[in-house]
Amino acid sequence: MSIVEEVAPSASPVPETGERVLRVNDLVVEFPRPDRSGFRAVNGVDIELRRGETLGIVGESGSGKTMIALSLLGIVPLPGKIIEGTISLRGRRIDNLPPREIRKVRGNDIGIVFQDPMTGLNPVRTVGSQLMESALRHNNLSRREAEERAFKALDDVGIPAARERLKAYPHELSGGLRQRVMIALALINHPSVIVADEPTTALDATIQAQILDLFRLRLARSTMILITHDLGVAAEICDRIAVMYAGRIVETGTIEDVLSNPRHPYTVGLLAAVPKFDVRRPKLVPIPGQPPTADDVVRGCAFSPRCSFATPECEERPLLEDRGGRPVACWHPRGSGV
Amino acid sequence: MADVSKTPNAGAEARTLTKSGNLLEATDLKVTFRAPGGRKLHAVDTISIGVKPRETVGLVGESGSGKSTVALTLMRAHEPESGQIIFDGLDITHLSERELLPIRRKLQVVFQDPYSSLDPRMTVRRIVAEPLKAHRYGNRSVINDRVDELLEQVGLPPDAAQRLPAQFSGGQRQRIAIARSLALEPMALIADEPVSALDVSIQAQIVNLLRGLQDRLNIAFLVIAHDLALVHQICDRIVVMYLGEAVEEGSADDVVGRPQHPYTVALLSATPVPVVGGDAERILLTGDPPSPIHRPTGCRFHPRCPIVQERCKTDKPPLVEFAPGRKVSCFYAGQMDPPRDLWAHEKEPLPESPED
Amino acid sequence: MTVAHSTGSPRRFKLSRLSTGSLQLNVGLVIFTILLLALIGQALFMPASALDGDLPSRLKGPGYQGHVFGTDQLGRDLLFRVLGGLPWSLGIAGLATLILASIGTVLGLIAAWYTNFIRTIVLLFISTVIAFPFLVLALVAVAIIGRGFWPITLTLGLIAWPVVARVIYAEGRGVLTREYVLAARLFGVSKWSILFVHVLPGIRPTILVMGAFLFAVMLILESALSFLGLGAPLNAPSWGNMLSDSRQYLVNAPWMMLVPAGAIVSAVISLNLIGDGVAEISRKRARAVEA
Numbered sequence: 004m005s006i007v008e009e010v011a012p013s014a015s016p017v018p019e020t021g022e023r024v025l026r027v028n029d030l031v032v033e034f035p036r037p038d039r040s041g042f043r044a045v046n047g048v049d050i051e052l053r054r055g056e057t058l059g060i061v062g063e064s065g066s067g068k069t070m071i072a073l074s075l076l077g078i079v080p081l082p083g084k085i086i087e088g089t090i091s092l093r094g095r096r097i098d099n100l101p102p103r104e105i106r107k108v109r110g111n112d113i114g115i116v117f118q119d120p121m122t123g124l125n126p127v128r129t130v131g132s133q134l135m136e137s138a139l140r141h142n143n144l145s146r147r148e149a150e151e152r153a154f155k156a157l158d159d160v161g162i163p164a165a166r167e168r169l170k171a172y173p174h175e176l177s178g179g180l181r182q183r184v185m186i187a188l189a190l191i192n193h194p195s196v197i198v199a200d201e202p203t204t205a206l207d208a209t210i211q212a213q214i215l216d217l218f219r220l221r222l223a224r225s226t227m228i229l230i231t232h233d234l235g236v237a238a239e240i241c242d243r244i245a246v247m248y249a250g251r252i253v254e255t256g257t258i259e260d261v262l263s264n265p266r267h268p269y270t271v272g273l274l275a276a277v278p279k280f281d282v283r284r285p286k287l288v289p290i291p292g293q294p295p296t297a298d299d300v301v302r303g304c305a306f307s308p309r310c311s312f313a314t315p316e317c318e319e320r321p322l323l324e325d326r327g328g329r330p331v332a333c334w335h336p337r338g339s340g341v
Numbered sequence: 342m343a344d345v346s347k348t349p350n351a352g353a354e355a356r357t358l359t360k361s362g363n364l365l366e367a368t369d370l371k372v373t374f375r376a377p378g379g380r381k382l383h384a385v386d387t388i389s390i391g392v393k394p395r396e397t398v399g400l401v402g403e404s405g406s407g408k409s410t411v412a413l414t415l416m417r418a419h420e421p422e423s424g425q426i427i428f429d430g431l432d433i434t435h436l437s438e439r440e441l442l443p444i445r446r447k448l449q450v451v452f453q454d455p456y457s458s459l460d461p462r463m464t465v466r467r468i469v470a471e472p473l474k475a476h477r478y479g480n481r482s483v484i485n486d487r488v489d490e491l492l493e494q495v496g497l498p499p500d501a502a503q504r505l506p507a508q509f510s511g512g513q514r515q516r517i518a519i520a521r522s523l524a525l526e527p528m529a530l531i532a533d534e535p536v537s538a539l540d541v542s543i544q545a546q547i548v549n550l551l552r553g554l555q556d557r558l559n560i561a562f563l564v565i566a567h568d569l570a571l572v573h574q575i576c577d578r579i580v581v582m583y584l585g586e587a588v589e590e591g592s593a594d595d596v597v598g599r600p601q602h603p604y605t606v607a608l609l610s611a612t613p614v615p616v617v618g619g620d621a622e623r624i625l626l627t628g629d630p631p632s633p634i635h636r637p638t639g640c641r642f643h644p645r646c647p648i649v650q651e652r653c654k655t656d657k658p659p660l661v662e663f664a665p666g667r668k669v670s671c672f673y674a675g676q677m678d679p680p681r682d683l684w685a686h687e688k689e690p691l692p693e694s695p696e697d
Numbered sequence: 698m699t700v701a702h703s704t705g706s707p708r709r710f711k712l713s714r715l716s717t718g719s720l721q722l723n724v725g726l727v728i729f730t731i732l733l734l735a736l737i738g739q740a741l742f743m744p745a746s747a748l749d750g751d752l753p754s755r756l757k758g759p760g761y762q763g764h765v766f767g768t769d770q771l772g773r774d775l776l777f778r779v780l781g782g783l784p785w786s787l788g789i790a791g792l793a794t795l796i797l798a799s800i801g802t803v804l805g806l807i808a809a810w811y812t813n814f815i816r817t818i819v820l821l822f823i824s825t826v827i828a829f830p831f832l833v834l835a836l837v838a839v840a841i842i843g844r845g846f847w848p849i850t851l852t853l854g855l856i857a858w859p860v861v862a863r864v865i866y867a868e869g870r871g872v873l874t875r876e877y878v879l880a881a882r883l884f885g886v887s888k889w890s891i892l893f894v895h896v897l898p899g900i901r902p903t904i905l906v907m908g909a910f911l912f913a914v915m916l917i918l919e920s921a922l923s924f925l926g927l928g929a930p931l932n933a934p935s936w937g938n939m940l941s942d943s944r945q946y947l948v949n950a951p952w953m954m955l956v957p958a959g960a961i962v963s964a965v966i967s968l969n970l971i972g973d974g975v976a977e978i979s980r981k982r983a984r985a986v987e988a
Contacts, residue, residue, distance in 0.1 A: 063542060212611035212625060233613065273541055280683055445885035472885065475886040
């Protein structure tokens, strides 16, 4: 089952008409464990992304959200492996491509923004040469055209004095500018999809606000998957979000629906644990316990050991199904259905 | 010294306070480092800060604001260039490491990263016992009993003592670090970003744990953090720092609800909250914080200030106390509207927590 | 003892790792133990006369009249000579390694610990010694004290420590800048306690690995010095001397070269295996511990 098809058309402001760009079907990423069955970092995830929408994949560390991003890029770290499922980009399967082919897809069809721009930028080469290289590798351009495109890319992401910055090395730029360069690099070949993995997490609040503004204003119509742990960040730039827990999507919907009417107890718990600007200072309600680790054996609903609504029924795993208007993987959804 | 009053404290040792009632007080603290090339890096420039017993003070700023340097200087890990640090009625600014030993028992610290602040080769028992041994708390069995008691207090299973830090998650490691910091029943605890390395659902666990321990043990907290929402949640008073200086100070509700300095307003506005449309009118600061080596003239904030005037470029606004306990350093304080209404829900009853 | 099963306590856990962990380490330890036993055995049981020559049976091949490895140009038994060379080779190299590891560790830690002028002075000293040509020092030592056991040991030990000091300095600084060391300091833990509880355990694997490799290097250097005539006294059964003797008989009596060369190679290989094995295990353990 895919996310979008199960949303009642009337409940969703997302343009249903948009062309389907990316489809992930029943993705399973497994890491072998000594003398046991493998650990599934991603365990049967379906994603569908339409042109012009931003999907947020929200989860805490270990939820498998980053592994989804790495799967899309074909760079699942060894010894992990995609053992089931398919990933199609504009109708073409990309999960089983040979390394040469997937490299062409990366940087051309899929743009990448990492959390730490220093991992995506080469420290000993100028910003301009890296942008130009990417432009030249995937297009038939002259050097002059490539340089023009590099300048345009930097200018587009709001870098002041972009012409001079072409000659700068990454370390000569501040963290915020570096992240802008990283975004320019992701966008330079006009990819069909942008994958942004925690693009603002390493930045200071005022700089994060600048980058979020860039996403909101200049990248509003781009097709993007945003991986984040921060519901506040997701609220600013996502059209839809999928909440992940222990390798599975537990709830999806438009950002408005999920934030104002969370259905899965985990989503409810996450929202209750975030401090809010409120003079009454409602007590933070933590989610008790710890998420399962790679060593734990998960039976039934993975969240049930931490869930205050768990019943014996939860020993059987609830599927991500439409329960009162939106897909929720819970036998006892909270809030109100439609 | 400034010894004035002794607070009678049930069970706990008596605390000696300064004239202003502070347990921990820094006056005109200034810390400089030598940057490569022999230039001076002004990490902290004349900050005064005070923490009363049982009070939680938040020190807020972005990276490079000098907030962590203040914490480490109060712990005497850095030498201040000038200024004075008073703790429990004693001037500790220039005490030698030997003279500091009794102070270190009463003034403890929790670090941000529970991965690097615990020795990976030591068992949890040895980690938590380390300060106890350093201060000759008792013989082996007394120390062992105390460790077991502490692990229980911070909510760790009894068999945790035998294991290594690697066998725990981030949140549990922070519990281990907290158990170690509380081992000697300190009067004051300096926590440098105690939860920012943790997941949201775990953050709340640690925040509540710290609050509970504070109530039980009468600890004064100085919390260093960048997250204003979190700081507002847990602090009584807030000091906002920018480029090594305090720009605004006051009660938590007042600083967050009626911010006076444009930087505080921008910082509040920049904090993302999980509400759709909650960011409608964001005040965006241009550029990056300047380096503490080449500081701007006049008001340190003027190159990024949305309401900058000619005067700000040359004159440095002093930190003025405009109401009791309320300070700001801006010529045009209060001219920007607060980004959100802190009192919006004041009349409504608190929402029921999902557990009830 | 049920070492393999008692995974509950980390101490036992480490021991069981050590005994089964690395094939290289096991092989290296076995060869090295044999060499050590031979060293002790020859000291206890080998009569001094075993090294005497017997001119009529000079330059005989292996197996001749009970000479398992053959004889040299003076008719001396090569097996006994190579055994008699053990104290000269393993002994000198071992003691030299001990000396250089101690000096290197102490000075490296001093440089890592102090941030003031003491560090500058120690680092300057290290650089000076590194710049000093090794052979010149060996020549000077021989010229002053003469050939013999202690001159070579001291020459080797005193010249090679800067390598250790450099590495320990870097490693020690790495450990000292960790947050848990700062935490310990702020909790009032004493300097000595920090040194013994946090720093030394942190650099122990490095010391062990470097020690094993430098042991092997010292073995080769001792042979080289003896070979050049700057090491053991002329008639001493040092492996380097034996190699030096064999040069003129390379064609007629190649076993004279093969026997000491084989001894050197097996000792060096065993030490390198030990070094590699320790490195492998500490890498594995670091991954498990610092996950």
